[in-house]
Amino acid sequence: LFPNLELVAPSDWLLQTLAIADRTPLTNEKSKSERIVSPILLEVALQYESKVTLYSGEDLTVDPSLDLNGECDFFISKHARKSVMQAPIITFVEAKDEDFEYGQAQCIAQMYASLIFNEQEGKPVPFVYGCAVTSGEWKFLKLEKNKVFIDTKTYYLNEISKILGVFHQIIQCFLD
Helix, strand or coil: CCCCCCCCCCCHHHHHHHHHHHCCCCCCHHHHHHHHHHHHHHHHHHHCCCCCEEEEEEEEEEEHHHCEEEEEEEEEECCCCCCCCCCCEEEEEEECCCCHHHHHHHHHHHHHHHHHHHHHCCCCCCEEEEEEECCCEEEEEEEECCEEEECCCCEEHHHHHHHHHHHHHHHHHHHC
């Protein structure tokens, strides 16, 4: 999905935060999400502070009859610092303990729901990205015209510059 990926150097703050997380018990989904996933996404969001908003733990209710409702771990919207969720939603991150397949399935459902949400809000986008995370492994997806594309590459936490590069490429394609 990202053949011309440019590496993005992490800040000292992010490196220190991840080093501290590495010395603490990461025994469940919540601790991994708070100590690893959230700092990485905060780093990305802060670099685009005037253009995007990072949301965590928000409910996205599109169509309960299709099970397109529920809490999203993280998502990014193309709006600067909005306290209320607004379209268009451009990317999701679903953190799972160690179940990649379930995380991917849940992320795909959220991506599909966001395309509908964006359309309902009058801010359609041609595609949306997602990411399933087990804290150490990051797998990116793209949903376009009801087709899911799964990146053949798995990104690992020790490749933080690549993970940041992917998020920067995702955000840039919506800003151009």
